[in-house]
Amino acid sequence: MTSSQQFQALLLFTLLGLVLGNVVVFTGNTFQFLQREKQEFMYDVMLSQAIDLHPKRTSILEEPPLIEMLYLDAGTFKLRGYEPGEAQQITISRGFFIGKTEVTQGLWKVIMGNNPSQFRSCGDDCPVESVTWIESIHFLNRLSRHFGYRECYGINADAVYLEDCGGFRLPTAAEWRYAAHTIKTRTSELPTREFEDQCPPRSDSPGPVHCSVAGWGGFRGLDDTVSEWCWDWHRPGYTYTSRIDPKGAPGGIRHVFQGLSWCEFSPLCIQGEDIPDYPHFRSYDIGLRLVKAATSLDFPTKRDDNAGE
Numbered sequence: 001m002t003s004s005q006q007f008q009a010l011l012l013f014t015l016l017g018l019v020l021g022n023v024v025v026f027t028g029n030t031f032q033f034l035q036r037e038k039q040e041f042m043y044d045v046m047l048s049q050a051i052d053l054h055p056k057r058t059s060i061l062e063e064p065p066l067i068e069m070l071y072l073d074a075g076t077f078k079l080r081g082y083e084p085g086e087a088q089q090i091t092i093s094r095g096f097f098i099g100k101t102e103v104t105q106g107l108w109k110v111i112m113g114n115n116p117s118q119f120r121s122c123g124d125d126c127p128v129e130s131v132t133w134i135e136s137i138h139f140l141n142r143l144s145r146h147f148g149y150r151e152c153y154g155i156n157a158d159a160v161y162l163e164d165c166g167g168f169r170l171p172t173a174a175e176w177r178y179a180a181h182t183i184k185t186r187t188s189e190l191p192t193r194e195f196e197d198q199c200p201p202r203s204d205s206p207g208p209v210h211c212s213v214a215g216w217g218g219f220r221g222l223d224d225t226v227s228e229w230c231w232d233w234h235r236p237g238y239t240y241t242s243r244i245d246p247k248g249a250p251g252g253i254r255h256v257f258q259g260l261s262w263c264e265f266s267p268l269c270i271q272g273e274d275i276p277d278y279p280h281f282r283s284y285d286i287g288l289r290l291v292k293a294a295t296s297l298d299f300p301t302k303r304d305d306n307a308g309e
Contacts, residue, residue, distance in 0.1 A: 068100040097152065102128070102287045133255045150167050169290075208305050232249065
């Protein structure tokens with residue numbers, strides 16, 4: 001992007017920020033959403049990559065919640081099946097933002113006013129868990145409203161449908177697997193825990209999100225924090241009918257979750273396969289991760305054409 005284009009983008013985001021009551025900084029390909037200290041919850045929308053933008057402390061939480069989202073461009077990858085040699089070529093046709101970590105207890109408390117987590121003593125920087133799929137949908141709609149985005153879900157009793165929107169939502173299982181494939185492919189060196197001296201030893205609980213192993217772009221928590229709800233309905237034996245932006249079975253009674261959790265390493269947990277579960281099911285090792293479509297108002301400064309390779 002040229003300096004002229006950067007200036008125009010900065011001006012656009014600044015004007016948008018003034019309209020929404022936000023301050024906007026435009027310096028990279030990572031979304032950061034910071035809580036502003038006001039009577040009502042307001043947020044700063046920041047795009048940053050390599051600068052420290054932690055907000056001032058507030059009386060609400062020890063550390064205000066910070067949302068960081070990594071941009072992944074469109075691409076194609078091989079989705080492996082459960083049988084040896086089974087794979088489908090899947091295309092994600094539009095780039096999207098995905099949370100660098102799972103949603104934290106701190107952010108959930110600010111948006112929902114409660115904390116359903118079993119491990120509350122872990123702290124605000126730990127992943128929220130023991131949330132149902134339905135509760136996650138309500139949280140995402142409310143988070144979208146706080147930032148002035150259109151809600152992604154219409155909810156009528158338990159009938160939930162995905163809308164084409166610019167707000168926050170759950171990833172589809174294909175998007176989650178695409179992100180995992182991209183992150184693991186691009187992590188060229190051994191993953192590290194940057195804050196190891198600040199992290200407690202692995203125990204029978206999730207632990208703070210920043211203590212999870214870091215991959216490319218600072219992405220964390222793929223297989224050692226909590227499993228994560230996805231949008232898809234699950235149907236036994238179902239295979240994708242579309243290989244472009246698949247969204248799972250057209251209906252069902254259970255929803256898919258992806259990823260390993262801290263439970264995989266604890267003798268306290270019953271070991272077994274990751275299976276889908278009911279929308280009102282809750283477990284102390286299941287949370288969620290944010291996804292957001294990339295719109296014309298928040299497109300990153302630099303496209304990366306190597307996603308999925």
